[in-house]
Amino acid sequence: MRELDHGKVVxxxxxxxxxxxxxMLGMEVEAGESYRQQSVPGANxxxxxxxxxxxxxxxxxxxxxxPEFARHISSALLMTEFSSVDEEVLDAVAEVTNMxxxxxxxxxxxxxxxxxxxxxxxxxxxxxTTRSVGNSxxxxxxxxxxxxxxxxxxxxxxxxxxxxxRPGFANGLALA
Amino acid sequence: MTLDVMIVDDSAAIRKILQRVLRxxxxxxxxxxxxxxxxxxLGMLETRSVGLILSDINMPNMDGLEFLGQLKASNHLxxxxxxMVTTEGSQMKVMExxxxxxxxxxxKPFTAEQxxxxxxxxx
Numbered sequence: 218m219r220e221l222d223h224g225k226v227v228x229x230x231x232x233x234x235x236x237x238x239x240x241m242l243g244m245e246v247e248a249g250e251s252y253r254q255q256s257v258p259g260a261n262x263x264x265x266x267x268x269x270x271x272x273x274x275x276x277x278x279x280x281x282x283x284p285e286f287a288r289h290i291s292s293a294l295l296m297t298e299f300s301s302v303d304e305e306v307l308d309a310v311a312e313v314t315n316m317x318x319x320x321x322x323x324x325x326x327x328x329x330x331x332x333x334x335x336x337x338x339x340x341x342x343x344x345x346t347t348r349s350v351g352n353s354x355x356x357x358x359x360x361x362x363x364x365x366x367x368x369x370x371x372x373x374x375x376x377x378x379x380x381x382x383r384p385g386f387a388n389g390l391a392l393a
Numbered sequence: 394m395t396l397d398v399m400i401v402d403d404s405a406a407i408r409k410i411l412q413r414v415l416r417x418x419x420x421x422x423x424x425x426x427x428x429x430x431x432x433x434x435l436g437m438l439e440t441r442s443v444g445l446i447l448s449d450i451n452m453p454n455m456d457g458l459e460f461l462g463q464l465k466a467s468n469h470l471x472x473x474x475x476x477m478v479t480t481e482g483s484q485m486k487v488m489e490x491x492x493x494x495x496x497x498x499x500x501k502p503f504t505a506e507q508x509x510x511x512x513x514x515x516x
Binding site for chain 2: 236237240241291294295296305308309311312315316319320323326331334335336
């Protein structure tokens with residue numbers, strides 16, 4: 218079984234996030250120090266967007282940020298001001314997640330083999346907790362843009378079931 | 394001479410951005426029709442004709458590759474050029490799209506220039 222190279226994953230996340238932000242949002246982001254975490258990072262308030270990955274390796278990837286940052290990136294993407302987190306903001310965050318994690322997936326496929334990508338799911342609220350049923354760590358990269366922060370994270374492990382025709386939350390992510 | 398265009402993507406944000414990019418790229422577009430997936434697009438194409446389709450791949454209900462396959466199997470739709478605009482960048486998916494008859498492939502994220510360049514020669 219091929220090994221997951223932490224450095225390559227972090228590099229793929231950094232490259233993809235910078236490219237999506239500069240090309241689609243006209244924004245620069247600065248990556249902070251990456252780390253590993255067991256639960257979905259920052260997932261107790263704000264906006265969390267997740268996409269499933271499935272193939273010989275399976276898992277989830279996503280972004281988490283404050284409602285203010287979600288409105289900010291949506292405004293940059295759609296060139297429209299948003300005063301609240303509405304359907305359009307959630308859709309924009311989902312698409313930014315799709316582009317970031319989709320391009321991370323494209324990079325990782327060179328080492329881990331082909332993977333499918335699910336439709337994104339976006340969660341917005343307060344006082345919620347999330348947990349991963351699987352025991353793999355999340356690789357988290359924080360990014361700073363002006364005074365705001367967001368996190369891009371991915372949790373991926375060898376797929377023991379082999380059959381994942383439609384990727385979902387393949388690592389068993391659950392809302393509690 | 395303007396061209397009616399159909400944009401097929403489950404993200405309303407991307408449909409809006411592509412419309413803006415087409416206008417920025419000075420593509421002479423007429424009416425723009427939007428569909429959220431392949432199934433909806435095929436339904437709309439029963440009563441409308443377009444000169445160009447931009448389609449995502451990863452979509453619910455009917456994905457972009459199945460949509461492309463059905464379109465190319467249809468006598469009255471097979472000549473409409475389809476450009477895939479998608480995050481999906483694996484060689485396997487690109488090859489599949491080309492074999493099914495895609496006229497072009499643009500990876501997200503994209504610039505207006507990339508879209509314009511891809512459409513030059515197609516329309």
